[in-house]
Amino acid sequence: MDGLNEYRRARVAQVLYDFRNLQYYIANAPSTPPNDDDYHTRGWAALRQCAIDGQHILDCAADVTVPQSNGDEEEQAKAELKQVLLDAFARRHEGQKIYLRQAAAQQWVELREQVLQGQRPTSAHQRQLRACDDHLRHELAQITDERVYEELRNNDINLGAWTAEDPSLRAVQRWVRARPQIS
Template identity: 70%
Template sequence: MSLPPPVNEYRTMRVAEVLSDFRTLQYYIAAAPVDPPNMDDYYTEGYAALRQCALDGQHILNCAADITVPRSSGGADEQAKAELKQVHLDAYARRHEGQKIYLRQAAAQRWIEWRDQILMGGRPHSGNTSQLRGVDQQLRAELASITDESIYAELQASDVGMDRWVGEDPSLRAIQRWVRARCR
């Protein structure tokens, strides 16, 4: 009979999975356009959102990691547990914020597609103003629907669906505290 792997191995695997997810999100975030083909569109809502997402993506990379881990009195395994839990929270919070940025970018990129369909290669004019206003309102509604709660639930469901070990994932409140402490 073989024994199950020690829990710290599960913790290590979980941190690696979450960091891999975050790295993938960073590639997508970095690859998104930020400048319009026509610079007259520079200050439109969608392109402003894309530029903010690029800045936010860089910011989440630059947030300092919390390297203060409480000393454990339970030996090497307990100290490793404390360190892994700290790294897990850091990685999980970064992935959460990365997913938020990615979803905001996706909404802005849909806005570009809708706007391009309305303009059909032309420029804004009085005949398409109300349609353009409509896509701006749609973008604002989509951006408003991207909440911490919905992202947390989506990521949790995805992890469970991939049969990942989620037994010690941080709570949404812990993630929000991490973001406030590290990234503001």
């Protein structure tokens, strides 16, 4: 018995709280443009995909297969808490990626509105709208697993969180690959 299960419980609760907050923001982001003509534009398509991905991360079942410990109840609790932490940690990681993609797409909406100034797109706007699309593409490309993992880790450390047993990026990626349809 290592006496760390209270830290593990607190860490699981913290990560689940973070994930819950991310889900709130994801669920409340717009996904339908005010003008139906804009439905298939790059930014609105990204916002819709984020809404779908956000719902999927909620809907995918938790992995409840926990190895049986050869120790006492405390050791079994440790194994279970580590499994729950991996699940919560990976969901938070994916939620953060979705949230960042939404933020980039919402910035695209704002930039596009600045270009159009209430007008419908014309050939006169084409160059600036293409620049908006290029900017979105660039921003989305910057949202990598490695970057998200490091940002979350640094934030946790700065907040004084107990991170001693946080799952590795590789473990998070394995968790994601085991759940089809998460981008």
